[in-house]
Amino acid sequence: MPRSTTPQTLSREITISGRGLHGNHPCSVRLVPVSAPTGLVFVHTPTGTVIPAHADLAGDLVLATTLVKDGVRLQTIEHLLSALAGLEVEHLRIEVDAEELPILDGSAAPWVDAILQAGIHSLEGRRRFMKITRTVEIRNGDRWIRAIPFDGLRLRYVIDFPLPALGRQSRELSLTPEKYRRELGSARTFCLAQEIDQMRSRGLALGGSLDNAVVFGADGPLNESLRYEDEAVRHKMLDLVGDLALLGAPLLGLVEAHAAGHAMHVALAKAILADPSCWEWTEDAEPANVRSIFQPLVAQPA
Numbered sequence: 001m002p003r004s005t006t007p008q009t010l011s012r013e014i015t016i017s018g019r020g021l022h023g024n025h026p027c028s029v030r031l032v033p034v035s036a037p038t039g040l041v042f043v044h045t046p047t048g049t050v051i052p053a054h055a056d057l058a059g060d061l062v063l064a065t066t067l068v069k070d071g072v073r074l075q076t077i078e079h080l081l082s083a084l085a086g087l088e089v090e091h092l093r094i095e096v097d098a099e100e101l102p103i104l105d106g107s108a109a110p111w112v113d114a115i116l117q118a119g120i121h122s123l124e125g126r127r128r129f130m131k132i133t134r135t136v137e138i139r140n141g142d143r144w145i146r147a148i149p150f151d152g153l154r155l156r157y158v159i160d161f162p163l164p165a166l167g168r169q170s171r172e173l174s175l176t177p178e179k180y181r182r183e184l185g186s187a188r189t190f191c192l193a194q195e196i197d198q199m200r201s202r203g204l205a206l207g208g209s210l211d212n213a214v215v216f217g218a219d220g221p222l223n224e225s226l227r228y229e230d231e232a233v234r235h236k237m238l239d240l241v242g243d244l245a246l247l248g249a250p251l252l253g254l255v256e257a258h259a260a261g262h263a264m265h266v267a268l269a270k271a272i273l274a275d276p277s278c279w280e281w282t283e284d285a286e287p288a289n290v291r292s293i294f295q296p297l298v299a300q301p302a
């Protein structure tokens with residue numbers, strides 16, 4: 001599956017229902033194809049509020065990514081956005097009838113399956129990329145994230161938890177729809193068992209269970225099995241793909257993250273958007289000559 005050169009939407013509409021991870025309320029999401037490029041646009045149907053998936057509208061980034069407009073909140077949008085961005089579906093109307101999107105199985109896989117079942121449809125025109133031309137970095141002590149000039153989109157992520165069951169995990173890959181589906185899309189969200197009481201006392205994770213999250217205790221995961229040995233860092237990359245969708249256009253660059261999370265992902269997107277001198281528009285995603293130079297130098301191809 002080569003990277004698309006045209007803007008894409010879905011071939012037909014689909015509806016997915018479930019419950020929110022944090023509020024545990026039922027929610028139905030209708031993905032509606034568009035006839036011309038619009039970007040990804042949410043509609044909160046009870047109020048009719050139209051909320052473009054854009055970093056400028058992102059707020060409240062503790063444990064999930066939330067869009068806020070005219071007093072309406074849409075929480076936990078990142079896994080759907082990740083599936084759409086990962087599969088290069090960047091133009092869609094997303095109708096949501098509650099304030100938190102369904103958590104489903106805690107990964108992006110159910111969204112990926114639904115999108116592929118609906119089919120992907122090319123729109124007229126050329127796909128435009130934001131190509132990083134100068135490094136942009138956000139740093140907060142030992143935690144940091146940066147976007148570096150690079151042809152293609154490559155992600156490098158490191159997490160480092162004091163809990164031995166999680167420990168240090170790192171992964172790197174150049175993103176294509178096929179690699180997204182195979183390497184990242186099925187990785188589930190995770191938390192530490194010791195955090196659960198504290199989250200619940202704050203009204204968070206009320207819909208959380210071993211059916212939609214990996215819970216790490218002192219001796220290892222409480223779930224029966226992991227989908228990948230390093231499922232946690234893969235999920236962080238899944239989240240990063242979703243949060244970068246808030247740029248409003250696909251990115252070309254190497255994004256490196258160290259112990260980051262939603263707040264830093266979104267801060268990077270905001271910093272890129274705020275400084276047009278560090279990127280430029282291009283329609284050329286992967287110049288062939290650059291690909292052949294880079295590939296033999298990559299230590300950990302994925």
Ligand SMILES: [Zn+2]
Pocket residue numbers: 078079189235239
């Ligand atoms: Zn997540």
